[in-house]
Amino acid sequence: MNDDLLYIELRNALMRKIYDGVYAAGEPIPSERSLSELYGLSRVTVRKALHLLAQQGVIHKQIGVGNTVSLERTSYLGTLDQIALVAPAQRTFFSLFLDHFQKIAGASDALVFFIQQSERERIEDTLFRLLLHGIHNCVIWLDYKILDPIYIERLRVLGMNLVFFDIPVSTPYADNVILDNRDAIHSLCRYLEKNGKPPIAYVGRENTSPTSFFERECAFSSEMPHSVILHIPWFHSGYLAEHMNRFIWDTLYPRHRPGSLLCSDGEIGVALKKALLHHGINDILVASIDDLPEAKELPLTVYSQPYHLFARQVFDCLATQNSSADWQAKTYRIKGELIVR
CATH class of the missing domain: 1.10.10.10 (Winged helix-like DNA-binding domain superfamily/Winged helix DNA-binding domain)
Structure with missing residues (x-):
C-alpha cells in the first residue's frame, strides 16, 4: 500500500x-x-x-x-459544492422540502444527494461515514429517530456543518430550521373556535419527543387547557389509513364526541378526514398542519408549511457555517399560512 x-x-x-x-x-x-x-x-x-x-x-x-x-469548533470553513440530506424515509413531507432545496442549491452549483437512513445503522454513524468521504455539509431530518447530543459535538469537532430541519434540537453545534409551531396551533385553534363546534380535541402522535410534535402538543395545551389530547401510535401513513376506523370507534366514540379536531400533521389529518367521510360522519370539523396533495380534494383546512422558505433558510445556514469563523448556532422558526377550505 x-x-x-x-x-x-x-x-x-x-x-x-x-x-x-x-x-x-x-x-x-x-x-x-x-x-x-x-x-x-x-x-x-x-x-x-x-x-x-x-x-x-x-x-x-x-x-x-x-x-x-480541538476544544471548540464553531464551523467548518469550506465550500458548498456537496450537500447531503439525511432522513429515515423519503416521505411526502420531506419530499416536498427536498424539491425546493434542490432548486435553491442547484442555482448555486451545489450537488445535493439524498441519503435514506438505514434501520440497521445509527444516524450518527451514517454522518461519520459521510465525513470520512469528504462530505462536510449535512441537512438532517430525524423524523422519529433520536441523535445522541454528544455525537453532534464530536461531528462538529471533526468538521461537519449541520442543520436540523423540522427538529427543535437544543445544541450549540447545529442550526435548526423549523415551523413556528405555536403560530400554527394558534391559527388553527382560532379557526376551529370560529367555524367548528365545541369541544375541540387534538389528535397527535403517540411518541412526541423527537420532533416538532412535542412543541405542537404543548402549544395546544397552552391554547386550550381544558381540551382533550388523543394519541395515535407512531407508525407511517399506511398504518394510519388501515387502523383509523379502530381509532374512530374505540377512541372518538363513545368516550369522546368532539365537535372539532386539530391534527398534528397532514398524514393524520388526511387519514382521519377520509375515515370520517367513509362512515358518513360530517358533523366534525377537521383541520391540520401540513398541506399535503390530498388535502385540497377532501377538502381540509390546513396550516401550510412554507417549504420554499425552509429551503432558503437551510441553505443560508450552511453558507454561513462555511464562511463565518464566528458562527453561532441559531433556531429559525418560520411562519406558514392558514388555508381555509
Missing part, C-alpha cells in the same frame, strides 16, 4: 477515535512517536496524517502538551 493511502487511513483511524470518544475534545492524542509504534508506520506517514488533521482544524499543537483535539 502506498504512502498516500497509509496516511489517509491513519487520519481516518484517528478521526474514528475522536468520534468514539477515545480522544475527547481538549485532550491530547498520542505523540508522533507513539502513533508510529502503535500503527507500525513511518514517522513521515504519521506526520502527514497529523498535518492533515491540523489543516482541517480537528487538532492543534499546544506547547508542552503536544497535539490536542
Whole structure:
C-alpha cells in the first residue's frame, strides 16, 4: 500500500477515535512517536496524517502538551459544492422540502444527494461515514429517530456543518430550521373556535419527543387547557389509513364526541378526514398542519408549511457555517399560512 493511502487511513483511524470518544475534545492524542509504534508506520506517514488533521482544524499543537483535539469548533470553513440530506424515509413531507432545496442549491452549483437512513445503522454513524468521504455539509431530518447530543459535538469537532430541519434540537453545534409551531396551533385553534363546534380535541402522535410534535402538543395545551389530547401510535401513513376506523370507534366514540379536531400533521389529518367521510360522519370539523396533495380534494383546512422558505433558510445556514469563523448556532422558526377550505 502506498504512502498516500497509509496516511489517509491513519487520519481516518484517528478521526474514528475522536468520534468514539477515545480522544475527547481538549485532550491530547498520542505523540508522533507513539502513533508510529502503535500503527507500525513511518514517522513521515504519521506526520502527514497529523498535518492533515491540523489543516482541517480537528487538532492543534499546544506547547508542552503536544497535539490536542480541538476544544471548540464553531464551523467548518469550506465550500458548498456537496450537500447531503439525511432522513429515515423519503416521505411526502420531506419530499416536498427536498424539491425546493434542490432548486435553491442547484442555482448555486451545489450537488445535493439524498441519503435514506438505514434501520440497521445509527444516524450518527451514517454522518461519520459521510465525513470520512469528504462530505462536510449535512441537512438532517430525524423524523422519529433520536441523535445522541454528544455525537453532534464530536461531528462538529471533526468538521461537519449541520442543520436540523423540522427538529427543535437544543445544541450549540447545529442550526435548526423549523415551523413556528405555536403560530400554527394558534391559527388553527382560532379557526376551529370560529367555524367548528365545541369541544375541540387534538389528535397527535403517540411518541412526541423527537420532533416538532412535542412543541405542537404543548402549544395546544397552552391554547386550550381544558381540551382533550388523543394519541395515535407512531407508525407511517399506511398504518394510519388501515387502523383509523379502530381509532374512530374505540377512541372518538363513545368516550369522546368532539365537535372539532386539530391534527398534528397532514398524514393524520388526511387519514382521519377520509375515515370520517367513509362512515358518513360530517358533523366534525377537521383541520391540520401540513398541506399535503390530498388535502385540497377532501377538502381540509390546513396550516401550510412554507417549504420554499425552509429551503432558503437551510441553505443560508450552511453558507454561513462555511464562511463565518464566528458562527453561532441559531433556531429559525418560520411562519406558514392558514388555508381555509
